[in-house]
Amino acid sequence: MLPSLFISHGSPMLALTPGPAHDFLRDLGHRYRPAAIVVVSAHWATRGLAVSTSAHPETIHDFGGFPRELYECQYPAPGEPELARRLARELNAVPAARGLDHGAWVPLSLLFPEADIPVVSLSLPTTWSSAELVELGEKLAALFRTKEGDENVLVIGSGSLTHNLSEMQEQGTPMPPWVGEFVDWVHEKLTTADREALLAWEQGPHALKNHPTPEHFQPLLVAMGAGGRAQRLHHSIEHGVLAMDVYAFA
Numbered sequence: 001m002l003p004s005l006f007i008s009h010g011s012p013m014l015a016l017t018p019g020p021a022h023d024f025l026r027d028l029g030h031r032y033r034p035a036a037i038v039v040v041s042a043h044w045a046t047r048g049l050a051v052s053t054s055a056h057p058e059t060i061h062d063f064g065g066f067p068r069e070l071y072e073c074q075y076p077a078p079g080e081p082e083l084a085r086r087l088a089r090e091l092n093a094v095p096a097a098r099g100l101d102h103g104a105w106v107p108l109s110l111l112f113p114e115a116d117i118p119v120v121s122l123s124l125p126t127t128w129s130s131a132e133l134v135e136l137g138e139k140l141a142a143l144f145r146t147k148e149g150d151e152n153v154l155v156i157g158s159g160s161l162t163h164n165l166s167e168m169q170e171q172g173t174p175m176p177p178w179v180g181e182f183v184d185w186v187h188e189k190l191t192t193a194d195r196e197a198l199l200a201w202e203q204g205p206h207a208l209k210n211h212p213t214p215e216h217f218q219p220l221l222v223a224m225g226a227g228g229r230a231q232r233l234h235h236s237i238e239h240g241v242l243a244m245d246v247y248a249f250a
Helices: 020-031 081-091 102-111 130-144 177-191 195-199 218-226
Strands: 004-008 036-046 050-052 094-096 119-125 153-159 230-234 246-249
Touching: 004 130, 004 218, 020 102, 020 230, 020 246, 036 081, 036 102, 036 218, 050 081, 081 094, 081 119, 081 130, 102 119, 102 153, 119 130, 119 218, 130 153, 130 195, 130 218, 153 218, 177 195, 177 230, 195 218, 218 246
Parallel strands: 004 153, 036 119, 036 153, 050 094
Antiparallel strands: 004 246, 050 119, 230 246
């Protein structure tokens, strides 16, 4: 049975720039061969829940100021309209024509570079409470892992364990204590299954400095709800303050 994953996608340049997180994600993809992927990205934020029914989702370059090579990147994975319509029915989500934003295609281009696995994007309903986001993950797990069997659908929450872009430093800058204390706190709460603390994650040490806005942390809650016991698969730091942690929930 597949775990659910939380992936810190960092800068869009992750797609092109070798480094610890880039190299780890390239290796990680060899562990899994899902029939389909459902991804919740921090970069498709909506009030209510929406799901992309696109059969051929476009590659969205939703960023600015990067090298030309990044804008030339394409991730032509197919959609899965039938699965999307099912999610719309079961989750009371609004069908939408939506491509793959960089929170989706950047990590997927490293995990599954052949772009041959169908991908369905599920939006991040940022007005929902932490408990509601965990419940969304639980509903996804119930849909895909029934008494009749496991449908081999990989659920991915794509965000960032820390995400304060105004504090970014030169690559190689040491991680400041206010980042490390939050990273360690999240790790402890995840690995001890302290859901009560994680539902109130904004009360963690330096939480609001690490996340001036919540959308990059919230996909972790969906992934947590969709899986079981947490295991940190990867930890590294980019630009001093972007924790590139990856967690599996199995």
